[in-house]
Structure formats: C-alpha cells, structure tokens
Amino acid sequence: MLPRKTALNAPMSGAELDAALVKIFGDNRQSAFARAIGSTSRTVRSWIAETYGLVPTHIAILVRLMLQAKVTPEQLPEVER
Numbered sequence: 001m002l003p004r005k006t007a008l009n010a011p012m013s014g015a016e017l018d019a020a021l022v023k024i025f026g027d028n029r030q031s032a033f034a035r036a037i038g039s040t041s042r043t044v045r046s047w048i049a050e051t052y053g054l055v056p057t058h059i060a061i062l063v064r065l066m067l068q069a070k071v072t073p074e075q076l077p078e079v080e081r
Helices: 014-037 041-048 057-069
Strands: none
C-alpha cells in the first residue's frame, strides 16, 4: 500500500514536527531549526511539546516543503534578525 499524501497545510503534531526535524537536522534539531528560521530553541520546544496546541500551520508547511525538496540546513539562507 502506498503512503497517503498529506496536504502541506494539514495539522501537524509536535511528534511529527520532531520526527521531521530529526530527518532534516539530525540530533541538534531544535537549536539548528530555531537558528534557521530566526527563532529560539524554546519556541521550537514549545511546538514539539504542543504547549499552545498543534504546530503553527506556517511551520508545518515549511517543514513539509523542506522534506519534499530534500533541503539541507546548509542550503537555507541566513536569517537576519
């Protein structure tokens, strides 16, 4: 059976985000992703823990696009703060 396709904007759980970030960033996923998007590790941890509900839609879309495009962290542009 083929895996079911997920819409880019489908709800994403914290566990799904964590698993996706492991595929993209490896063990240092939370701080690496936070740096890549100009955020903090604390914010990324709150998404994974679902402190405020499911992962924000725009983050779910970004992560799914990164997985589909097989983007590596080195290919991400620098974010200015």
